[in-house]
Amino acid sequence: xxxxxxxxxxxxxxxxxxxDIKLDQVKITDGYVSDLLSDVMGSAKEDQVxxxxxxxxxxxxxxxxxxxxxxxxAKGIKPDxxxxxxxxxxxxxxxxSDLPSFQIAGKLYMLLQKSG
Amino acid sequence: MPGSEAVKSNKPEFWDIDQDVxxxxxxxxxxxxxxxxxxxxxxxxxxxxxxxxxxxIKLTLKKLGVDPVILRKAAIACYEAEIxxxxxxxxxxxxxxxxxxxxxxxxxxDGPGIKNIDQAMLPGFxxxxxxxxxxxxxxxxxxxxxKKNCDAMYITSSLxxxxxxxxIIFFTPPES
Numbered sequence: 001x002x003x004x005x006x007x008x009x010x011x012x013x014x015x016x017x018x019x020d021i022k023l024d025q026v027k028i029t030d031g032y033v034s035d036l037l038s039d040v041m042g043s044a045k046e047d048q049v050x051x052x053x054x055x056x057x058x059x060x061x062x063x064x065x066x067x068x069x070x071x072x073x074a075k076g077i078k079p080d081x082x083x084x085x086x087x088x089x090x091x092x093x094x095x096x097s098d099l100p101s102f103q104i105a106g107k108l109y110m111l112l113q114k115s116g
Numbered sequence: 117m118p119g120s121e122a123v124k125s126n127k128p129e130f131w132d133i134d135q136d137v138x139x140x141x142x143x144x145x146x147x148x149x150x151x152x153x154x155x156x157x158x159x160x161x162x163x164x165x166x167x168x169x170x171x172x173i174k175l176t177l178k179k180l181g182v183d184p185v186i187l188r189k190a191a192i193a194c195y196e197a198e199i200x201x202x203x204x205x206x207x208x209x210x211x212x213x214x215x216x217x218x219x220x221x222x223x224x225x226d227g228p229g230i231k232n233i234d235q236a237m238l239p240g241f242x243x244x245x246x247x248x249x250x251x252x253x254x255x256x257x258x259x260x261x262x263k264k265n266c267d268a269m270y271i272t273s274s275l276x277x278x279x280x281x282x283x284i285i286f287f288t289p290p291e292s
Contacts, residue, residue, distance in 0.1 A: 058166060
């Protein structure tokens with residue numbers, strides 16, 4: 001069960017906030033939804049996509065330290081430029097989508113199911 | 117090297133200062149000479165700078181070739197501990213003592229101390245302020261997450277004094 005980041009971005013009508021990665025080569029196999037950073041560190045698994053509304057700099061630190069390759073900001077939330085800069089430095093991909101967390105997670109779930 | 121024969125525990129341990137004596141505890145209380153020491157100042161309430169020490173320690177361990185699974189455990193435990201100092205203390209220091217088979221991470225803050233350690237260890241219990249909660253912390257998972265990700269842990273504190281937290285992470289995962 002895997003989809004590629006470009007398929008996922010298309011499904012959630014997401015905007016890529018960072019660059020420099022080959023979207024059709026980044027594989028997604030799972031996701032995690034949470035706005036509590038300690039919960040993410042305690043329970044998110046490596047290589048999951050993290051869906052959240054927490055746009056502070058600490059989100060990037062958490063993703064980087066816990067080996068989470070991609071953060072999706074729900075509800076059209078966009079972090080400040082310094083957060084995006086930090087994410088590029090830490091090689092964390094940031095995506096913003098206008099959809100709420102529930103729908104983003106749902107779309108990812110459907111994509112993963114379809115991918116067999 | 118001295119201390120490297122210490123027994124690996126399958127579960128992280130939590131000690132109060134007067135309880136069980138074993139190899140890990142004596143290692144923490146009287147660490148042998150490490151291969152490498154790193155130390156960092158941690159500022160109270162500075163969330164923009166929080167994570168710098170943990171990131172640096174992670175990068176150093178990575179360069180030393182530490183297994184990625186262990187590396188992630190060390191990074192998470194260290195970051196939670198760093199955030200605790202930022203969110204709760206008057207500031208403090210982080211030390212990383214690196215050995216050939218483990219890392220010992222020690223945090224010493226300038227107070228104000230923990231009123232009840234048993235309570236602080238309970239998942240969900242938090243005394244975090246509004247700012248910490250706004251930053252996405254304060255879920256009461258800090259110390260439990262540290263415990264979950266380390267091989268041995270030691271904490272001592274009381275209200276009005278400082279808090280010392282130290283934990284060991286072995287570079288080879290213990291037999292499960």
